[in-house]
Amino acid sequence: MRIPSSSTLSRRRLLALGGVSLALAHFPKAASAAAARDPRLVVIVLRGALDGLSAVAPIGDPDYAALRGSLALSPIGDKPALPLDGFFALNPAMPVFARLYKEGKASVVHAVATSYRERSHFDGQDVLESGFAGPGHTESGWLNRAVFALQSSEPARRRGLGVGAAPPLVMRGPAPALGWAPQVLPPAGEDLAQRVLDLYTHSDPTLAAALRAGLDADRIATSGGLTGDMAKSRGGMDQPNGMRQAAMGAARLLATPDGPRVAALAFDGWDTHANENGLLATRLTGLDGALEEFEKGLGEAWKDTAVVAITEFGRTARVNGTGGTDHGTASVAFLAGGAVKGARVIADWPGLKTSRLFQERDLAPTHDLRAVLKGLLTEQFGLTAQALAEKAFPDSAGVAPMQGLIAG
């Protein structure tokens, strides 16, 4: 048996994949999928707490410039913020998002937070990813349980993909998910891979199926090779190259006709206690590049795709003594993709006067992030209110899905 060098994946081969880790047993004929909408959802977890006030700046707020001091963005100057709606402006490191916004394919939810009100990254990320109202749940994530709920109600089509050596918590859980990570080791050659596969085929079918599936997934994700700077420098998940690579691979897998439909990625390095202007520019450049890779790599599927970037909490409204900010409360969520009803900053703006700040120090939360995520799951996949409130986000019946996030 030869490993095919083609970048496309045959249905038969994906069925072989499914035997091991993908729940692919009963998907409908591809013919019917061509006409119907075939939605994708990508969740990017920004670990470390993104500063929403520097990512999407409320430059129209009369208290903004004074409060933010050296971190304040301005519509004028050598690095002008990119205008969004007159009140909010985007960090200049995100030209792709600005373009998508103009095209009606990107939106922002501002002053948004999970139900977590303490300031521990670990607990905050557990709440963000587990979907539970409080910390202490690390067995499974809301995205995985949402996929699982869909699988029990319809043929198993909404397959998950977790990007990273270990999949992010949000994608871990009862629903089998494909894993893929950008290459961190120099890869073994195809010849060696084939020899080991042959050996397994004769002596260990379980390992044979797993290795074959892993090689196939990697081949799709990295097909076409890397070009230019990316081929030279691999970069971690806190660097623009690493973020782009992760997105490029995930996009290829999501674009495959019979591939996954839901993916989770995690980008690191948002904990900007010092030198925030420089650090955030690097990270946001990476996030912006990742969105561009999704747009390019998903091709036709981009029109049915929603990407959402979320973070565990925001940062202090005031600048600290080291040109950075400390752990806070509300932040932003970025939405991008052909399926997104864009060109909007969705905010119930709380204001930045000291009395309006949460505990007189953080941007106050006025939207529940779970409402945003529920809205996306409902409008992309038709997940029921009950499944959302019981399976994906336990004990959240009081948090209604935000409506109209998806176009159409």
Next chain:
Amino acid sequence: MTALARIITGWSFAEAESEIGEPGGFVFKANWHEPGAPALLGKDYPQTGREQGAAALADIARHPATATHIATKLARHFIADAPPKPIVETLAKTFRDTEGDLSAVAEALIASDLAWSEPLAKIRTPDEYLMAVARATGVLPNDPGQYLNMLNAMGMPLWQPPGPNGYPDSLDAWASPEAMKLRLDVAWQMAQRLKDIGHPLSVLDTAAGLAASRETREAASRAESRPQALAILFMSPEFQRR
């Protein structure tokens, strides 16, 4: 959970510069201990200080569920993700009969035929895999960083499990498609680095002895290079399975 947490308040360890005990060792810090006698699993603990925690832990160790829990974890780790019920019961009984003598439990595990049945149902964890390569070849890493990077790549960063319940202990977790692909890359990395270790087949004899299969021997013999033969050996079922 919170009752036990209260009971063991004050249990701590000595810091590096500590004068109250050997650094890293157990110490009881009396002024950190919360006074009172909380009830745990329906029983009051009137003891004070360190004795309160010791009494609670002794009762937990004698609890029948603990014997079953430990027995299941051991059997799952050494035999199969879903170990045969009889061996779990045997191990749990040994645990109860010996008041939790873990060496007796381990001996009962080794003595059971069920622990030796084939085909082998588990796969080495990433750290076991790296250690097995070192043992089979007799070559220890000059640079621990390389091994740490490989552990990270394979999803088992040293001392940083994904959650408080530790690393996974199932075949699915460690023999996933992604994990197997990374194992192959690691095998190739290590095989290329090894020099002067003799004939690859002698490594197979060292590592697998009589368990070495004809298929693996042939696949290694036909390899196009010494490193490729070694990588095939490292990936062979008799090397990966346990």
